[in-house]
Structures are given as C-alpha cells and as structure tokens.
Amino acid sequence: MITKLKVNKKAQCVGCRQCELACSIFHEGEFSPWLSRVVIQRNEIIKLSKPYICQQCKNAKCQSSCPNNAINPDKNGILAVNLELCDGCGICIKACPFRAMGMDNIKQKAYKCDLCNGEVKCVKACPANVLIAEEV
Amino acid sequence: MRKVNECVVLHVNLEDKSHFTEVFNEEDMKKYLGGRGIASLILYRDVPKNTDPYGQDNILVFAPGTLVGTNAPTAGRTTVIGKSPATGLFMKANMGGHWGAELKYTGYDALVIHGNSKEWVNLVITDNEILFESADCYLGLGVQETTEQIEEKYKDMPGISVCCIGQSGENLVKYAGIFNSMYNTAARGGLGTVMGAKKIKAISCYGRTGIRLHDTKKYLEVVEYVQQKIKNIGRCTYYKEYGTAGGMIGLNESGTLPVRNFQAGNMDNVYDISGQAIMEQGNFLRWESCFGCTISCKRYCKTTTKYIGTESGGPEYETISVFGAGCEVVDMDACLRANYLTNVYGLDCISTGAVIQWAMETAENGLLPNKFTDPATGIEYNLEFGNAEAMLILIDMIAFRRGIGDLLAEGVKIASERVGGESWKWAVESKGLEQSRVETRNSKAYALAFATNPRGPDHLYGQPMAEGGFSPEMRAIIKHITGDEKYAVPGSTEMKPEIVVWHEESYVMTDALGFCSRATLSTYAILPEDMAMLFESGTGIKMSEDDIFESARRVINLERSFNMREGVRRASDTLPWRLMNESIKNPKGDRSMNSTEELNNMLDQYYIIREWDETGLPLLGTIKKYGLDTIIREGDYDNGN
Structure with missing residues (x-):
C-alpha cells in the first residue's frame, strides 16, 4: 500500500509538468495543470523547478485547521477533502506548510493529493524519477 | 466550452486595437491539422502578393500545435508564421518553451496579429480579456529582463507566460527572433523583426481554460506507448545526456x-x-x-x-x-x-x-x-x-x-x-537566409531539402537525418520509405527525393500537432501513425496514417504556393554558391561537393513526386486534388513576367 509521495533528492526536476498534466487529467478529466495536486514551481530565469507535494502528515495542519471538519481519512486512510463539507474558505491552503493544497476557484472547493486510490499517476508520468511513491 | 474538434483563432488588429474570433471547423481541421497548417492557410489568405514584410498588411500567426497543452510528450511547441523580412517569402519559425500551452489555456488555439501599432504594446491575453498595455517601460530591455518585469507586474496571474523580443527586434535587425520562457526561440527569418515593426514588445498569456479530449482512455494509451518508446530509444537518452x-x-x-x-x-x-x-x-x-x-x-x-x-x-x-x-x-x-x-x-x-x-x-x-x-x-x-x-x-x-x-x-x-x-x-x-550549420556536400538528402525549403537553406523544414543511418530507428525509416535500408547513405543521391518528401510531410504533422522534431524526426520515436492516432483520439476527427500524410501534402502545396505567388520559381531551389562550387575534404581525405547536375536530377524527381511542373509550380490538377482551388485562385501565380 502506497502511503505517501516523496521527492527523490538525487534526481533533478526538469520542469516538464508531466506530473501536473497526469494529475489533472485523472482528477479533473481535463488538462488543467493549475488544478494539479502536485505543484511544480518553476523559476524560469535560472531554470530551477521544484515540486511541492502533500506529505500525508500524521498531525495534518490542513485537517486540524478546517473549520468544517471537511478533511478526513478516506477508506485507504489517506486524508481527503469531503466536497460536501468544504465551503471553500481556503484556511487549509494557508495552513499547509508544504504549499501542497490548492483551491478550485470555479467549484469553490479545496483540493489535495489523494494518491489516486493507490496508483499514483504523477510518479508514473515523471521522466526524471523525481517523484517516488513510498510503500509501507 | 471549447470543442475538441475545432480551432479557435483570435485575430487582433493593432491599428484600431480591435479583436475578433474565427472558428475553423472539423473539416478544416481534417484538411490542415491545426497549428502550422491553419497558420499557413491564414497567411496565404490574408497576406496579399508583394506585401511589405514591415507593412501593416503583413501578419504574424502564433499557432501552438493542436495537441499542445495535453500530455503528449514533447507536444509543447508553437509555430510562428509571417512574411519574412530576410527572404521576402513564406517564413515559419517554431519555438518550444511553455508559452504555447498557456495560450491554449486561454481558450484560443492560435493568435493572428494584424496591422502595425503606433505605440509599443504588451498584448495581454486571458480567458476573458484582450489588453493592449503600453510597453514603453520595457523598451531597451533584453528578453529576460522584459519577461521578469512583466511577470512581476502581473504577479496576481501566477504562471503568466511571456513571449517577447529583445533590443535587436526593436532595432529591426533583420534576424531578430521571438523568445518565450526566457530562452526558447522562434528564431529564423526575422519574425522577431516583424514583431518590432508592428511595435509589439511582448505577448503575455494567462489561461485557466482546461483542455478536454474526445477519447481520453485511448489518448492516454497512445501517450503511454510513445513515452515507452522515448524511454527505450538510445538517441533520446543521448540528447538528454x-x-x-x-x-x-x-x-x-x-x-x-x-x-x-x-x-x-x-x-x-x-x-x-x-x-x-x-x-x-x-x-x-x-x-x-x-x-x-x-x-x-x-x-x-x-x-x-x-x-x-x-x-x-x-x-x-x-x-x-x-x-x-x-x-x-x-x-x-x-x-x-x-x-x-x-x-x-x-x-x-x-x-x-x-x-x-x-x-x-x-x-x-x-x-x-x-x-x-x-x-x-x-x-x-x-x-x-x-x-x-x-x-x-x-x-x-x-x-x-x-x-x-x-x-x-x-x-x-x-x-x-x-x-x-x-x-x-x-x-x-x-533566398536571403543564412544557412544553418549543416553540411550538405556529403549529405544529399539535406542538400535537396535545403534547396526546396521555402524558408531558405536550413534543417527545420525537412530534417532528413535518417539518411545518415546512425541508429536502428533511422535505418528502419529508410527501409519504410524506400524498401531497403541500403539507401541510408548520406553521400548518395539515390532515393533522396523520396526520403525528403517523407520528412517534409512528417515535419508538417510535427509542427501542426505541436511535437518536437527531436521526438518525431531525429530520434524517430513518435511516428506519423502515432501522431494520427493521437490526433484522432484527441479531437474525434477520423485520421488514418494516409489521411495525415495527405493533409501534410496539402500544407506543403499551400506554403509552396505562397512563394510561387511572389514570383519564385525553380531557380530559387538552390544552395549557397560555396556549397555548389567548392569542395570539402573529410578526415580520410575524400572530397565532396554539390553540383548543378546532381541537384537538378534530384529536383526533377522531387517535382514529379510532388506533382509540380518542371519550373517548380504546383500543377492545376494538384491544386484541385488537395481542394486548394478555393484558396489559390487562378492567376495567383502570374508574376507579370
């Protein structure tokens, strides 16, 4: 069972955004990389790209900060946003120290990495072996 | 919501700061494939004969490939098309980077710039707005500084993507390029100079419109298949190394x-x-x-x-x-x-x-x-x-x-x-274009491809690298085209017209869909059949391998016709004097050279395959066969001579 994503520090992110594309087509049914659960921050002038990923924290700030108790473990034990309870206040996004949560401005709902029900799409898509899945 | 089988083109007029959209439907997409194909169609249609490249009638078309914005590997590229100040002829330049995808995410598939502005402009394109912002504050700045300042000004649009010109474009140096993502360039033929003449310092895009596919499951299967090929082909790894x-x-x-x-x-x-x-x-x-x-x-x-x-x-x-x-x-x-x-x-x-x-x-x-x-x-x-x-x-x-x-x-x-x-x-x-750094005297497919290239002597119209036979994939392509891999001999002229024709057509698909020739031509990882499958599953428009080659031939004829309308004929299908008249020696001491006789023999055969006459003009029957007679009108080729 995959429990979290990790960044392979020995590999270098090339900034291709394949992970963001794989994530958004899986979760949103369209290519909309700004809605990706993995965020690649690209500094274009020095061509430095860095992935921001959900750490699946044990004492997660996103969960504890949510005023509506909308972030709870799913059937696999992965913290997920309950869309019925989320009111789009954005507190969890500010609370996450890893910049790993985002807001869908159209749906007005927060989103986070749910590890794709166990078959993590971004890991498979990364050509540079930067994203790895940790199995426990 | 945008439809998967259409091409939505934003036309911007700098004279009166107006804009409108034009939609190319499924039939147009099947015929021209989008991207470079649609851009060439617009160029032929909208830029009359004898237009001054710096004048208000010249246009610049920015056309990301049809699949740009999706996860098809390497499909992030944008073709820029206009009339070149260097050659006075058809010019396409192509750039990688991230700008093309951002333009697609605004909901537009291509952008056409008409007219010349009186003041310097930063054209800002979002899903909802087209802004003609003053670019006076960026004048005299280089590419990277311009980009940084625009990113800073629009920091409420994180990820805004900028394409711009540097000082050379402002100063109308004849070979200024158009840069995006800081270092990715649509370099050749002075299209950045045209941008300078139009007084557009930058075009900045910020989009939040997602891209959907006709058949996501099938598309992702083909993507997975070509990804594996890229992983396994040695030349792909070599290019990274x-x-x-x-x-x-x-x-x-x-x-x-x-x-x-x-x-x-x-x-x-x-x-x-x-x-x-x-x-x-x-x-x-x-x-x-x-x-x-x-x-x-x-x-x-x-x-x-x-x-x-x-x-x-x-x-x-x-x-x-x-x-x-x-x-x-x-x-x-x-x-x-x-x-x-x-x-x-x-x-x-x-x-x-x-x-x-x-x-x-x-x-x-x-x-x-x-x-x-x-x-x-x-x-x-x-x-x-x-x-x-x-x-x-x-x-x-x-x-x-x-x-x-x-x-x-x-x-x-x-x-x-x-x-x-x-x-x-x-x-x-x-044709007025400096040759790219490719030796043609001992690479005869390159010699022919450089001579027939409507933009001038360079490798980014045909790129027949397979003639070298350096890799199993190259030899396989030569066998596929000619029936025998023995024709993978750079110094021989045998079967080279057939090899060039295949590569030119594959290059049209490459540009039209947004792929990189690094993936489709120099490594032969993504082949025409793969591109046809991705086009079909992405857009829902039926596209066999034969169909995609036919569409590519249509585009080649259209681009050729732009130059023919300007009065260009066979005499221009030649190589720089030095490469036709002076030989070079390889380290073994063998000398090689191009000659008029050799080039003429290849041209004759090339024209026959292309169904052009001996002066290099597409035959009337050819124009009709590709349904171009509604675009290329009778008398278009008359040059008054």
Missing part, C-alpha cells in the same frame, strides 16, 4: 562540421567546444524541459573561467557550432558568452554567427578593413577568425546597429551586395 551540442564530435569526425564559414568540415580540439565538455568541465548547471517534454535535451549553463557570472539557457548545437567552429573561436566560455548575448538581445544565433564569420572572411580577403572600432568605446578590434573579443563585441554592435554592426544587421545577402566584389561567394545564404 549531452544535448544537441553532443553532435559536435561526431560531425567533426565525419567531416561535416561547418568550420571557418563552411571552408572546412573538421577542426582540431573540437572536444573543447562540445556538449561532452559542457558536462565534464563544469559548465553544466541543470537540465530543463519544454512543456510536456520527456526528453529534456535543453540545459542551463555557466562560464567557468572567463565572463564570470554568465549563465543562460543552452547552448544548442547551432549556437556552439556557428560561433565555435564557424568563427573558429575554440573557447567554451566565449561560446557561452555569445549564447548569452544572443539570448539577451533576442537574436537568431545562426544568422548572427553566420554574418560575423562572413565579415571575418571578407576582411581576410581585403574587402572589409581588417580592423574595426566600436563607436561606443573607441576600442579597436582585429576582424579575423578566432578573435573571441571581436566576435562578442560584434554581437553587441549588431543588436544596437552600431558602427559596422549596422551593415551586419542586414544579414549576409545585403551586406555582401553593399560590400561588393566577390564577397557574395562566401555569403552562405540562399
């Missing part, structure tokens, strides 16, 4: 490295300016990728001993070859500095290096003074091969049209006309 400049050593060994303005095919100490040296001697900082690219041939590098603090994207093979081998500056740091300067000023490195080496040879032959002075500093330089400082200051003087830079800013054709004498003989150009 050493970049395009990794080719320097091999070309030198085979005597096909253009040294000293194409006077020789090999040189000493080539390792010092190779992609291998970049990796092994401390210049390499990190890899980078264009949008969606899983090859990552690009890199970001620094100097190590001189010009400290110089860092830039690249260098590519063309840059390091044109400055290092062509100007005989066997000095990695000087080459990296030249790469940096052309990136800042927004110059096409090929034409810049070509004109500098032409000047060096012209001085050597006594037709230009062997010393020149930079008016900005009063410092005098020797104009001679191997002089790194002269080469670097000339890049600066060209960008700002200072001193002799004003002459060189016109390109080798006009510069040689002004200097006179026999200086045209070593002006390595055809």
